[in-house]
Amino acid sequence: MDLALEEARDAARRGEVPVGAVVSDARGRVLARAGNRVEEWRDPGAHAEMLALHEAARALGDKHLPGCTLTVTLEPCPMCAAAASLFRVRRVVFGAYDPKSGGVEHGARVFAHPQCHHAPEVVGGVREAENAALLREFFAGLRGP
Numbered sequence: 001m002d003l004a005l006e007e008a009r010d011a012a013r014r015g016e017v018p019v020g021a022v023v024s025d026a027r028g029r030v031l032a033r034a035g036n037r038v039e040e041w042r043d044p045g046a047h048a049e050m051l052a053l054h055e056a057a058r059a060l061g062d063k064h065l066p067g068c069t070l071t072v073t074l075e076p077c078p079m080c081a082a083a084a085s086l087f088r089v090r091r092v093v094f095g096a097y098d099p100k101s102g103g104v105e106h107g108a109r110v111f112a113h114p115q116c117h118h119a120p121e122v123v124g125g126v127r128e129a130e131n132a133a134l135l136r137e138f139f140a141g142l143r144g145p
Contacts, residue, residue, distance in 0.1 A: 001071055001095060001127050003033050007048060008073045008134055011035030018138045019074045021048035023056035023089070026067035032056040048072060049080035053087050064088040073131045075124060078103030081110035084120055091121040095131030 007020025016036040023032045032055035037046040049072050056065055069091040070076075070084050076094065081103035084092050092104065103110045104122055111119035 001073070001093070001131075003030065004048075004071050004073050004095070005127075005130070005134070007033050007035035008131075011037075011048065012134070012138050015039055018134050019048045019072065021052040021070060021072040023052045023065065024069050024071070025060075026090070031059045031065075031068065045079065047077065047080050049076055050083055053083055053089075057087060066090060069093060070120075071126075074098055074135065075102035075104050075106065077101050078108040078110055081108070085110065085116055085118045088118050089120050091123065093123045093126055095125070095127050096135060097124060097128065097132075 003022045004020040008018040011020060012018035016039050020035045022030055024030050032052040034048045034051035034055065036048050037051060038044060049070060056068060057063055065087045068089045070089045071093045073095045075096065075098040076084060076092065097105060099106045101107065105124055110116055
């Protein structure tokens, strides 16, 4: 989670919503890490999870990431949860819950759908307070005093 938080802080410095993601293999070796690039690339799909999953697949030379863990600072949205399923990650670990736009524990609950062909293990709320505070501070700064 430390590396994901570093990516989230870097994203905030670039004016992005501070979300960071890391993909690690079964031995814990980091395959990829990324922060949001939605604003910078003007691409609504440039979420940290998507970028890290794509990079990890390239690093392994495969479309699937069996045995891998996706660690992210915020509960993945439905798009990113579906991607985690399609990439066949073993585990999704996330920090802050996202009742408004989450797709794992909230909203679409992608992994619970019968159409979901692969449901990874999910561990939510890891360092939740720290991750949520980073998001709150970012959005408070946008609203101003």
